[in-house]
Amino acid sequence: MNEQWFQESEESRLSISTPTKDDPTLIFCPKCRLKAVVTLHNDQARLSCPSCCYNQAKLAEHRKFYWGAENPTDSYFGANLWLQTDCAGESLWAFNKRHLEYLEDFVSAKHRQRNLNVDTWMNSSLASRLPKWLKAAKNREQVLKVIAVLKNKI
Numbered sequence: 001m002n003e004q005w006f007q008e009s010e011e012s013r014l015s016i017s018t019p020t021k022d023d024p025t026l027i028f029c030p031k032c033r034l035k036a037v038v039t040l041h042n043d044q045a046r047l048s049c050p051s052c053c054y055n056q057a058k059l060a061e062h063r064k065f066y067w068g069a070e071n072p073t074d075s076y077f078g079a080n081l082w083l084q085t086d087c088a089g090e091s092l093w094a095f096n097k098r099h100l101e102y103l104e105d106f107v108s109a110k111h112r113q114r115n116l117n118v119d120t121w122m123n124s125s126l127a128s129r130l131p132k133w134l135k136a137a138k139n140r141e142q143v144l145k146v147i148a149v150l151k152n153k154i
């Protein structure tokens with residue numbers, strides 16, 4: 001991943017938060033508090049826990065986002081995200097591996113972005129919606145450290 005990738009990526013809030021087969025949304029199991037997953041099967045969202053076998057299913061069209069919240073949920077079941085921790089006095093969270101890697105690439109590439117044409121990608125991209133503290137150069141090292149910790153939890 002490099003700055004090129006950022007120029008071309010049209011990752012949005014919706015696309016990055018939609019679980020895929022290879023990259024499910026990681027959550028705390030509502031029952032045993034261990035790592036569980038949310039996946040999509042046609043029009044159904046399914047929550048399943050490999051540890052205690054708890055599972056739930058519902059129509060995937062009913063999504064609720066809490067992007068502004070400190071601890072947004074998976075958007076289908078209201079389960080807490082597995083990839084969440086405190087960072088620089090804020091809450092750093094990600095839906096899944098892809099989302100976490102996106103944040104890592106964004107923060108790593110931050111210093112190289114100055115010359116890009118903002119209008120071509122910034123407005124519609126997820127990057128423009130990231131919180132200021134996450135984009136702040138002074139937090140860069142700490143953010144990358146915390147992302148590395150979260151990656152180990154995957």
Ligand SMILES: [Zn+2]
Binds near residue numbers: 029031033050051053
């Ligand atoms: Zn469980």
